[in-house]
Amino acid sequence: MPLVAHSAELVPRSRIRELAEIAMGMEGVLRLYFGESNLPTPDYIKRAAVEAMANGYTFYTENAGLPSLRRAIAENYRRLHGVELDPAGEIVVTASGVQALNLAIRCALDPGDEAIALTPAWPNGSSSVAMANAVVRQVAHPLCGHRYVCDFAALEAAVTPGTRLLLYTSPSNPLGWVAAEDEQRGLLEFARRHDLWLLADEVYDRLYYSGAAPGDPAPSILRLATRRDAVIAVQSFSKTYCMTGWRLGWLVARRDLAAKATELNEFIVSHAPSFAQKAGETALAEGEPELRRMLGRLEENRDLCCQALSGIAGVTLPTPDGAFYVFPRIDGLRDSFAFCKRLLEETRVGLAPGVAFGAGGEGSIRICYAAERSILEPAMERLTGFLRAGG
Numbered sequence: 001m002p003l004v005a006h007s008a009e010l011v012p013r014s015r016i017r018e019l020a021e022i023a024m025g026m027e028g029v030l031r032l033y034f035g036e037s038n039l040p041t042p043d044y045i046k047r048a049a050v051e052a053m054a055n056g057y058t059f060y061t062e063n064a065g066l067p068s069l070r071r072a073i074a075e076n077y078r079r080l081h082g083v084e085l086d087p088a089g090e091i092v093v094t095a096s097g098v099q100a101l102n103l104a105i106r107c108a109l110d111p112g113d114e115a116i117a118l119t120p121a122w123p124n125g126s127s128s129v130a131m132a133n134a135v136v137r138q139v140a141h142p143l144c145g146h147r148y149v150c151d152f153a154a155l156e157a158a159v160t161p162g163t164r165l166l167l168y169t170s171p172s173n174p175l176g177w178v179a180a181e182d183e184q185r186g187l188l189e190f191a192r193r194h195d196l197w198l199l200a201d202e203v204y205d206r207l208y209y210s211g212a213a214p215g216d217p218a219p220s221i222l223r224l225a226t227r228r229d230a231v232i233a234v235q236s237f238s239k240t241y242c243m244t245g246w247r248l249g250w251l252v253a254r255r256d257l258a259a260k261a262t263e264l265n266e267f268i269v270s271h272a273p274s275f276a277q278k279a280g281e282t283a284l285a286e287g288e289p290e291l292r293r294m295l296g297r298l299e300e301n302r303d304l305c306c307q308a309l310s311g312i313a314g315v316t317l318p319t320p321d322g323a324f325y326v327f328p329r330i331d332g333l334r335d336s337f338a339f340c341k342r343l344l345e346e347t348r349v350g351l352a353p354g355v356a357f358g359a360g361g362e363g364s365i366r367i368c369y370a371a372e373r374s375i376l377e378p379a380m381e382r383l384t385g386f387l388r389a390g391g
């Protein structure tokens with residue numbers, strides 16, 4: 001009897017999903033385990049998809065996505081980051097951020113190659129490396145005072161002759177860490193010096209609370225890199241526009257990788273759904289007012305979580321600068337999965353266990369604070385009660 005491929009068996013399952021699947025079989029759970037809000041996609045985006053369907057956007061599109069959407073993405077980079085991109089050669093629309101990650105990694109790594117991933121991080125990056133039959137080495141962000149940092153000495157130590165790629169996430173899921181400019185320069189210089197692809201997961205760039213002006217994005221690595229650098233940026237509509245179920249994202253890469261990614265897309269999903277791409281154009285063009293409102297709400301939610309956890313002995317939580325998570329570290333916590341399972345069963349609050357996020361994650365729990373107050377407030381009350389009672 002043929003067996004499931006050994007290499008597929010080696011890809012570990014997501015432990016966020018594992019916890020979520022237990023929660024999905026239960027009634028009345030306050031669900032904060034996934035990276036999404038309970039608020040639906042705004043109506044103006046839904047209307048744009050319906051109109052697109054009525055206007056015939058129900059057929060196959062280019063593998064790299066509709067030229068009009070790629071032009072809109074290029075315009076977005078010009079406006080937000082002052083970066084000029086060639087929509088025809090440097091942008092590939094994908095069916096989600098995770099598909100962009102997967103495609104980028106597949107194009108950058110050969111079987112047996114090594115990649116370094118900065119963690120704690122959303123597990124799908126490391127798993128995409130495993131899906132490409134390559135090997136991931138995780139290097140944890142240490143906490144220095146009130147801020148997570150990049151451990152450049154540990155990065156140097158992790159490089160081997162087989163290393164081909166460095167993956168980092170800024171703003172970070174789950175840390176909320178945002179790479180400072182000197183850290184971005186350091187990562188770029190490190191990648192150049194060791195001849196690595198630098199893969200920046202920037203899907204949370206618009207969820208940034210420390211910009212000079214409200215609504216400023218976290219700076220993209222594309223501002224510092226040239227278009228000849230071996231740099232790839234991964235993006236998504238999911239978080240900025242509450243479009244998690246739509247499966248729409250993109251990547252920006254050096255021309256040769258973008259061209260190959262376009263070709264390979266044919267064999268994976270061919271392209272993102274046509275009407276979703278049109279709706280994405282509308283989101284980019286008209287999304288700012290709604291995004292500003294959401295950012296205001298998210299910042300208040302972040303502060304509510306930090307405040308609620310600040311008074312609890314043994315809990316360490318630096319204030320996150322971006323994304324929509326808090327990742328408190330709990331003294332003495334050795335099994336975050338068991339903790340989250342007990343919390344779920346005893347209080348009906350669903351969180352993601354820190355262990356799901358790789359090196360440096362165990363000992364913490366992740367709370368997604370994108371939900372409405374009517375969910376977040378009781379969830380935080382129950383969590384803090386549970387922690388005070390000794391977890």
Ligand SMILES: Cc1ncc(COP(=O)(O)O)c(C=O)c1O
Nearest residue numbers: 035096097098122173203236238
């Ligand atoms: C860091 C990070 N990258 C990429 C994604 C992918 O988002 P999507 O596949 O919904 O576009 C997520 C989703 O949670 C994420 O947290």
